[in-house]
Amino acid sequence: MLSSQQQRSLETDWRLFLRLRDYAKRHKKLLAIAIILLIPLSISSAIQPILIGQTISLIRQEPTYKFLQGLSLSAGLNLLAFLLLLTISLRFTLQAIQGYVVQTVGQKMTADIRNDLFDHVTSLAVRFFDRTPVGKLITRLTSDVDALGDVFSTGAIGIISDLFSILVIAIAMFSLQWQLALMLVLSMFPVTAIIIYFQQQYRTANYKAREELSDLNAQLQENLIGIGVVQLFRRERYNAELFHITNQRYIKAVDKTIFYDSAVSATLEWIALIAIAAVLWFGGKQVLNQTLSFGILSTFILFAQRLFDPLRQFADKFTAIQAGLTAVERINDILNQPIEIRDPEIGKASVLPTNKYEAIGEIKFENVYFAYKNDEYVIQNLNFTIHPGEKVALVGPTGAGKSSIIRLLCRLYEPSRGRILIDGIDIRDLPQAELRRHVGVILQDGFLFAGDVKSNITLGETYTIDAIRQAAEKTNVSQFIEALPEGYDTELRERGTNLSSGQKQLLAFARVAIRNPQILVLDEATANLDVMTESLIQDALDRMLIGKTAIIIAHRLSTIKNVDRILVLQRGRLIESGSHDQLLNQGGLYASLYQLQMLGS
Numbered sequence: 172m173l174s175s176q177q178q179r180s181l182e183t184d185w186r187l188f189l190r191l192r193d194y195a196k197r198h199k200k201l202l203a204i205a206i207i208l209l210i211p212l213s214i215s216s217a218i219q220p221i222l223i224g225q226t227i228s229l230i231r232q233e234p235t236y237k238f239l240q241g242l243s244l245s246a247g248l249n250l251l252a253f254l255l256l257l258t259i260s261l262r263f264t265l266q267a268i269q270g271y272v273v274q275t276v277g278q279k280m281t282a283d284i285r286n287d288l289f290d291h292v293t294s295l296a297v298r299f300f301d302r303t304p305v306g307k308l309i310t311r312l313t314s315d316v317d318a319l320g321d322v323f324s325t326g327a328i329g330i331i332s333d334l335f336s337i338l339v340i341a342i343a344m345f346s347l348q349w350q351l352a353l354m355l356v357l358s359m360f361p362v363t364a365i366i367i368y369f370q371q372q373y374r375t376a377n378y379k380a381r382e383e384l385s386d387l388n389a390q391l392q393e394n395l396i397g398i399g400v401v402q403l404f405r406r407e408r409y410n411a412e413l414f415h416i417t418n419q420r421y422i423k424a425v426d427k428t429i430f431y432d433s434a435v436s437a438t439l440e441w442i443a444l445i446a447i448a449a450v451l452w453f454g455g456k457q458v459l460n461q462t463l464s465f466g467i468l469s470t471f472i473l474f475a476q477r478l479f480d481p482l483r484q485f486a487d488k489f490t491a492i493q494a495g496l497t498a499v500e501r502i503n504d505i506l507n508q509p510i511e512i513r514d515p516e517i518g519k520a521s522v523l524p525t526n527k528y529e530a531i532g533e534i535k536f537e538n539v540y541f542a543y544k545n546d547e548y549v550i551q552n553l554n555f556t557i558h559p560g561e562k563v564a565l566v567g568p569t570g571a572g573k574s575s576i577i578r579l580l581c582r583l584y585e586p587s588r589g590r591i592l593i594d595g596i597d598i599r600d601l602p603q604a605e606l607r608r609h610v611g612v613i614l615q616d617g618f619l620f621a622g623d624v625k626s627n628i629t630l631g632e633t634y635t636i637d638a639i640r641q642a643a644e645k646t647n648v649s650q651f652i653e654a655l656p657e658g659y660d661t662e663l664r665e666r667g668t669n670l671s672s673g674q675k676q677l678l679a680f681a682r683v684a685i686r687n688p689q690i691l692v693l694d695e696a697t698a699n700l701d702v703m704t705e706s707l708i709q710d711a712l713d714r715m716l717i718g719k720t721a722i723i724i725a726h727r728l729s730t731i732k733n734v735d736r737i738l739v740l741q742r743g744r745l746i747e748s749g750s751h752d753q754l755l756n757q758g759g760l761y762a763s764l765y766q767l768q769m770l771g772s
């Protein structure tokens with residue numbers, strides 16, 4: 172009976188196998204070639220010991236196969252030598268071709284898996300990234316996929332042909348002498364049991380080691396990204412100590428895998444030698460009793476070697492295979508993460524009105540509740556309507572839920588309860604691309620991708636250079652871009668570190684302007700700009716916002732005095748709403764926040 176843990180691990184293996192099978196299916200033809208080649212390969216390998224045995228029998232004038240009986244000793248030897256050479260060259264050629272085909276399939280499958288992982292990870296909801304450190308994800312996307320690729324590139328997949336060879340050898344042995352054949356076949360059972368035991372231990376240890384590696388990478392990544400803060404606060408030493416501890420844990424976990432890996436090779440070596448000794452002892456006795464020819468005994472000694480060879484090699488390939496299985500398991504964990512935010516089914520998707528003569532861009536929150544974690548609501552019973560073309564500011568103390576409202580409106584998260592409508596359509600019924608085309612967001616931290624200024628404005632969509640220039644001019648950003656060494660062709664580095672945060676922000680404005688969305692969201696968008704640039708941008712913004720609906724978040728209340736309406740939030744609830752003057756007259760939270768800021772300035 173299998174224990175429940177074994178049962179579970181068998182089920183996991185089966186699921187992993189099915190997952191790989193889906194990928195293998197895409198390369199059916201190449202796989203079919205690899206499998207067909209196995210047959211001549213294994214047969215030529217099984218014939219060799221028989222030919223050598225026959226040569227010895229021929230020299231010792233023992234009974235031989237019929238085709239050798241009519242021949243003289245030298246003609247027989249020549250024929251056997253020729254056949255042996257033939258099988259050797261056949262085996263090497265086929266092995267090379269088969270190895271090449273298998274590796275090609277392997278690399279293709281690995282590339283497919285890497286692509287799928289990337290597509291899947293980038294489609295996962297922001298919620299997933301809240302709980303998964305980026306360093307851990309990168310380990311899965313890189314070293315786990317590499318570990319799977321190693322199964323193919325180190326030839327570990329050859330284990331399949333080795334197993335097939337064992338089968339052919341077993342058949343050949345039974346056709347020669349069943350007692351010796353039975354003895355050798357039986358001796359393989361304890362070997363297999365030991366392999367299975369170590370395999371399970373190794374797998375668990377390897378999973379642990381990969382987890383530790385993920386932690387190590389997550390820590391490394393955090394330190395590199397936050398290097399500025401690390402150095403400013405002199406945390407190098409402290410962080411190094413934390414890193415050493417994680418590193419130590421990783422080494423310990425790897426040590427365990429090495430132990431199981433070595434244990435399996437040593438045990439196999441030992442059992443293989445015992446099996447050969449048993450053949451020599453048992454077969455030797457039969458030779459002495461003249462019930463077995465010396466040639467057949469030699470054949471069996473070679474068979475014993477060849478039978479255990481694949482198993483012994485298994486010990487070497489074992490590490491790659493187990494590491495590969497662990498990798499598939501971890502990759503599977505990610506591929507199985509459900510995509511929480513999906514587009515509506517084809518045919519059921521709604522389209523936002525684009526009629527130029529209709530007022531569009533209405534936003535409505537209906538009884539919206541939202542929690543990042545379980546029932547800890549950061550937005551509660553939120554109800555408001557922003558009319559087409561209206562400019563509304565969201566105001567409230569830190570942590571009141573302003574940015575969360577924006578994230579919900581862009582559908583980076585789904586509300587726990589209630590619904591959000593744009594022009595009367597529930598945003599869940601809109602394809603995400605359609606929603607994001609209508610809602611343009613400018614955040615405080617404008618992220619830049621590696622590439623030139625142009626591509627950082629177009630973000631992969633096709634716009635003419637004139638459209639790009641116009642967008643930049645519209646937002647008063649063109650001056651700054653033209654002052655860059657190569658203007659619109661200036662290469663920006665990853666995360667835009669060769670630009671100041673204000674300059675990054677300016678590009679973010681152009682990025683939104685070119686898309687000309689009906690709804691604009693500005694989350695502390697001008698916080699990084701100096702007074703001069705801010706007034707330039709403010710001027711551009713005023714033009715950009717004509718006829719558009721806008722939601723503006725700003726801590727500096729002086730910047731939002733002119734909006735149509737101000738919504739005041741406190742702990743996720745809407746507590747006040749009205750124009751600047753109305754709210755000042757009310758003397759509530761807004762009035763006190765405003766007075767405090769006025770006092771401060």
Ligand SMILES: Nc1ncnc2c1ncn2[C@@H]1O[C@H](COP(=O)(O)OP(=O)(O)OP(=O)(O)O)[C@@H](O)[C@H]1O
Nearest residue numbers: 301543544549567568569570571572573574575576
């Ligand atoms: N990714 C997250 N996971 C868990 N909790 C979060 C997350 N983001 C924000 N919160 C919590 O949600 C609450 C509202 O945060 P939100 O960022 O919406 O506030 P805010 O009003 O925009 O604040 P600020 O003015 O400081 O930007 C806060 O209590 C915050 O701790």
